Amino acid sequence: MDSWEATVEARIRAAQEQGEFDNLPGAGKPIPGRGEPYDESWWIKSFLEREKLPTDLLLPTPLQLRRRVEQVPDEVRDLPTEESVRAFVADLNAAIISWLRMPTGPRVTVRPVNADDVVRRWRAERRPAATPAPEPAPPAPPRGRPRRAWRLPWRRRAA
Secondary structure, eight states, X not given: OHHHHHHHHHHHHHHHHHTTTTTOTTTTSOOTTTTSOOOTTHHHHHHHHHHTOOGGGGSOHHHHHHHHHHTHHHHHTTOSXXXXXXXXXXXXXXXXXXXXXXXXXSOOOOOOOOHHHHHXXXXXXXXXXXXOOOOOOOOOOOOSSOOOOOOOTTOOOOO
16 A cells, blocks of 8 residues: 555656646635535535536426426417427426326426417417507587486386
8 A cells, every 4th residue: 555655646746846737727726615614515506507507407306397387488488389389388298297107306286287378378478569449539428408317216207
């Protein structure tokens, strides 16, 4: 074991003498996170930040599915055709049904999305804003003597 350590130390010393450790990224800069409290999931957070991945990936499957269901109107808003909207909903429903067959994670209610409702909302949002209808003209004043529209119930008319 000592000969192995001696070999490693000799190689490190030789690399230092050749300058292989010069100009490394971060040289002369403070160690990131030093002085902050220890976080057990620091490596997960740094991986997500470095790879520019959304933090939703850390959620359990049912919560990811619920979040996707909530975001359906925003996701389908820019889709060009009704078929593409239905295909998007079909893919989401397939993922939901797959999870419902073999549920994992916390017990969270997740139901398939109604494609017809999504298409109806998608169509309503795509319609151009309707111009307001012109206001109808006020009714013309009545001609002649105005009629009494009501009559007291205890008074009888003379015949």
